[in-house]
Amino acid sequence: MLHDNAPQEDDSLLSGADWPTFGWADDVRPALALAVAANRPAALATLYKVEGSAPRGPGAQMLFVGNSASGYFSGDCIEGDVAGHARQVLADGQPQRLHYGMGSPWIDIRLRCGGALHVLVERVLPGTAAATDLIAKAQARQVCTWRSDGRAQDVIGGEAPLLSFSEEPFSLSRRYDPSRRLIVTGGDPGALALARLASEAGFETVLVRPGGPHTPPPFPVAQYLREPVNAALEQLGLDRWTAYVGATHEDEHDLGGCLAALRGRAGYVAMIGARSRAHGRLAALEAAGATSEELERLRLSPGIPGLGKAPWEVATGILAEVMQSLNPARERA
Incomplete structure (x- = not known):
């Protein structure tokens, strides 16, 4: 369900937040591979729905591991708040669906572009088959799709749309291509x-x-x-x-x-x-x-x-x- 607690901005996961070079990363798989190798859990945030104008389209992702982050959604409008929710997800394992911008219950966070962003944040444990399969397919340069309802996760091979989702019960599928x-x-x-x-x-x-x-x-x-x-x-x-x-x-x-x-x-x-x-x-x-x-x-x-x-x-x-x-x-x- 939609996470309805008032968000508390927390950029403690955004190391180097004064100079957000973490936003240069467009593919979270290298950071996930490092987390898996170090046996560390990660919080995967996926932008699954965009309404109106926005800097990134559906399928954009961020990954939070320890005190570091990779990727960006809005160019500093919501990243700090997503980082705070990622910390909660890392701690308790409960997925969160976040709604920013138009129609959001959080009036203290507005997007400069005037649109709306919907984000799923889920915990990825290093020993799971989904995490290891995603990394293995990236190394083999194979197309695959990540499927998740926030808790149950798996990876399947083959072509698919870049991103699809259903609201109730919630689930999303996000395709990964070989790296450029x-x-x-x-x-x-x-x-x-x-x-x-x-x-x-x-x-x-x-x-x-x-x-x-x-x-x-x-x-x-x-x-x-x-x-x-x-x-x-x-x-x-x-x-x-x-x-x-x-x-x-x-x-x-x-x-x-x-x-x-x-x-x-x-x-x-x-x-x-x-x-x-x-x-x-x-x-x-x-x-x-x-x-x-x-x-x-x-x-x-x-x-x-x-x-x-x-x-x-x-x-x-x-x-x-x-x-x-x-x-x-x-x-x-």
């Missing part, structure tokens, strides 16, 4: 700028540099691989939530990598290089068996014109294109 991933090949300043920017933007970023240095790059990436590009792609696997950008500037690696990415139905495939090389590269790919449909999906001059040609400018334009291309895959049922 960017595979960048090469080691010049442009490739490194793109890899670093993608990593900071929350992508699972893989840098492939055939025969590159044994030491990893001086910024965090999910993986650094030194083998030939085709071998690396075979090892990694490809899907529609993966973007591939070839930037070794060597056809031996870039052409084969692009062909493999196109045939693997990667959500975005690009190859960086001079426009004067485009015709020859297309001809080489066609001779290698690329179809016209595959070649239509290939971007040979990736990025946004007019941003400039410095490494960070090029990287910004390419990453914007990647985001545009991969977002439909997140919304697809």
